[in-house]
Amino acid sequence: MWLFTLLLEVIRITAADAGQHWTYEGPHGQDHWPASYPECGGNAQSPIDIQTDSVTFDPDLPALQPRGYDQPGTESLDLHNNGHTVQLSLPTTLYLEGLSRKYVAAQLHLHWGQKGSPGGSEHQINGEAAVAELHIVHYDSDSYDNLSEAAQRPQGLAVLGVLIEVGETKNPAYEHIISHLDEIRHKDQKTSVPPFNVRELLPPQLGQFFRYNGSLTTPPCYQSVLWTVFSQRAQISMGQLEKLQETLFSTEEEDSELLVQNYRAPQPLNQRTVFASFLQVGSPYTTGEMLGLGVAILVGCLCLLLAIYFITRKIWKKKLGNQKSVVFTSVRTTTEE
Missing domain, CATH: 3.10.200.10 (Alpha carbonic anhydrase)
Structure with missing residues (x-):
């Protein structure tokens, strides 16, 4: 088997060194190169x-x-x-x-x-x-x-x-x-x-x-x-x-x-x-970097929304507390009179 392989290699190299005719187009064009040059x-x-x-x-x-x-x-x-x-x-x-x-x-x-x-x-x-x-x-x-x-x-x-x-x-x-x-x-x-x-x-x-x-x-x-x-x-x-x-x-x-x-x-x-x-x-960016950047942006947006939610909730609670305080003070004043 190794003799057969060696023979094929010799034939391949000999054919290459022989400078067989080839062109870019036509019957000897690039589509036909593998037939002469495996x-x-x-x-x-x-x-x-x-x-x-x-x-x-x-x-x-x-x-x-x-x-x-x-x-x-x-x-x-x-x-x-x-x-x-x-x-x-x-x-x-x-x-x-x-x-x-x-x-x-x-x-x-x-x-x-x-x-x-x-x-x-x-x-x-x-x-x-x-x-x-x-x-x-x-x-x-x-x-x-x-x-x-x-x-x-x-x-x-x-x-x-x-x-x-x-x-x-x-x-x-x-x-x-x-x-x-x-x-x-x-x-x-x-x-x-x-x-x-x-x-x-x-x-x-x-x-x-x-x-x-x-x-x-x-x-x-x-x-x-x-x-x-x-x-x-x-x-x-x-x-x-x-x-x-x-x-x-x-x-x-x-x-x-x-x-x-x-x-x-x-x-x-x-x-x-x-x-x-x-x-x-x-x-x-590469594909991996684009994916990582997209995840980072998504996480950032979620964090921003959560921050806005908690800040808004805190402001709303504070405002509600102030309203209750005003009502309580008004009731006390009316009672005392």
């Missing part, structure tokens, strides 16, 4: 639709500290059109603190939609998608030698998810990537990008985030990712978004289709818990 049909897949009224507030979640992100260094970075996304290599001098192990950066990439169509991000918040999403991929360097090895192990990877929305001005940090897209219009084309401050790709405030266990959002969909999705969003201009939507192609041919709508649909949460580092906007 883990894509697992019960802990990503992305997900984060329902803020169902997350669990965890005040003990430590804040993430990106280290080395703001130190560009001197080495150029490789920008690559791999047919599925635009991917930027990152040096291992970038790493994360605030997790149980040291996770060093490997690469970042983007997901986006199609011009004129809503959506583009992979993660959603309360059923609403953003126009794009940035993923920064890290691997557990304390336990594994490289990204490929870590990707097949539980929590071998840590990925930062940044939802992107359209703002009024051009984002200089994202322009370091977007301005080079014309150089890699077709699949497998690469170019060099001068080093820049990667920290500026992230939202200004990193303290508010969601955390859950999930998977790679593309085949082979290994369920090895510790996800951190920030609540605050990054902004790019409409021009930058349209450049992202209109420049890249998914194959090597000149007349190939645009590389657009490269996002996976939200996957079932199943029995997983999504944690939040903050109390939710729109409902400043």
Whole structure:
């Protein structure tokens, strides 16, 4: 039996490494991924639709500290059109603190939609998608030698998810990537990008985030990712978004289709818990806190009503006593006369 299990595992890894053809739509689209990549049909897949009224507030979640992100260094970075996304290599001098192990950066990439169509991000918040999403991929360097090895192990990877929305001005940090897209219009084309401050790709405030266990959002969909999705969003201009939507192609041919709508649909949460580092906007209290607050208000109202009742009763008794005293005094006076 163990030989059969081992054989299946070898076949699975070999199929993944062979780079079987897959797309987001059509006969090789995401609905068919599990046929070639079994883990894509697992019960802990990503992305997900984060329902803020169902997350669990965890005040003990430590804040993430990106280290080395703001130190560009001197080495150029490789920008690559791999047919599925635009991917930027990152040096291992970038790493994360605030997790149980040291996770060093490997690469970042983007997901986006199609011009004129809503959506583009992979993660959603309360059923609403953003126009794009940035993923920064890290691997557990304390336990594994490289990204490929870590990707097949539980929590071998840590990925930062940044939802992107359209703002009024051009984002200089994202322009370091977007301005080079014309150089890699077709699949497998690469170019060099001068080093820049990667920290500026992230939202200004990193303290508010969601955390859950999930998977790679593309085949082979290994369920090895510790996800951190920030609540605050990054902004790019409409021009930058349209450049992202209109420049890249998914194959090597000149007349190939645009590389657009490269996002996976939200996957079932199943029995997983999504944690939040903050109390939710729109409902400043968790469900338990709301229940406790409601009970406290009810008890307070009852106490107030009881206090009013006893005060009113006391005043009424005092007034009644004064009335009896007046009557008694009046009777005595009449008798004496």
